[in-house]
Amino acid sequence: xxxxxxxxxxxxxxxxxxxxxxxxxxxxxxxxxxxxxxxxxxxxxxxxxxxxxxxxxxxxxxxxxxxxxxxxxxxxxxxxxxxxxxxxxxxxxxxxxxxxxxxxxxxxxxxxxx
Amino acid sequence: xxxxxxxxxxxxxxxxxxxxxxxxxxxxxxxxxxxxxxxxxxxxxxxxxxxxxxxxxxxxxxxxxxxxxxxxxxxxxxxxxxxxxxxxxxxxxxxxxxxxxxxxxxxxxx
Numbered sequence: 001x002x003x004x005x006x007x008x009x010x011x012x013x014x015x016x017x018x019x020x021x022x023x024x025x026x027x028x029x030x031x032x033x034x035x036x037x038x039x040x041x042x043x044x045x046x047x048x049x050x051x052x053x054x055x056x057x058x059x060x061x062x063x064x065x066x067x068x069x070x071x072x073x074x075x076x077x078x079x080x081x082x083x084x085x086x087x088x089x090x091x092x093x094x095x096x097x098x099x100x101x102x103x104x105x106x107x108x109x110x111x112x113x114x
Numbered sequence: 115x116x117x118x119x120x121x122x123x124x125x126x127x128x129x130x131x132x133x134x135x136x137x138x139x140x141x142x143x144x145x146x147x148x149x150x151x152x153x154x155x156x157x158x159x160x161x162x163x164x165x166x167x168x169x170x171x172x173x174x175x176x177x178x179x180x181x182x183x184x185x186x187x188x189x190x191x192x193x194x195x196x197x198x199x200x201x202x203x204x205x206x207x208x209x210x211x212x213x214x215x216x217x218x219x220x221x222x223x224x
């Protein structure tokens with residue numbers, strides 16, 4: 001398996017534009033996580049899914065952020081409209097099972113909103 | 115006002131020396147802990163894990179110690195190499211979520 005695949009690796013967009021980040025988890029993993037990493041806050045959990053169903057989205061900063069998982073092999077994180085303070089590295093991770101199981105991370109998407 | 119960034123603890127060691135990275139966790143109900151390594155421009159990478167029913171676990175050149183009494187984890191790296199330079203995070207698993215510490219930046223001096 002190629003691991004967790006995220007696209008794009010880098011995204012530069014203007015304030016107010018819609019941004020969509022994509023993630024392909026490792027096949028067979030039932031859990032998918034979206035994290036945001038900044039110098040100010042470190043690594044923050046935004047939302048996670050179990051079997052394609054959102055379980056906890058309490059980390060999503062505001063309504064401008066939304067995440068979907070239409071099937072077991074694909075998830076998106078959308079920001080609409082984007083703002084400069086959304087600039088960060090966004091990581092997707094997947095995990096094979098419930099509870100004690102390591103999460104495998106993608107390479108991340110570096111988002112810059114100007 | 116002036117914004118304050120996240121100041122990572124830093125550790126500098128000579129190549130060949132042993133490194134010890136510490137982490138305090140918050141949830142006494144956490145039953146699983148992981149150490150991750152994050153190199154520049156990459157995502158966190160699994161190093162070693164430990165369950166709460168253990169107090170020590172060894173891997174290749176790495177050892178994790180768990181002290182549940184004081185909610186403390188440490189990662190020991192033996193014979194540190196330049197390739198070990200990275201940010202190291204501990205993560206605690208509570209339920210189905212992983213909560214990450216702020217990380218420690220390790221620099222290995224050749």
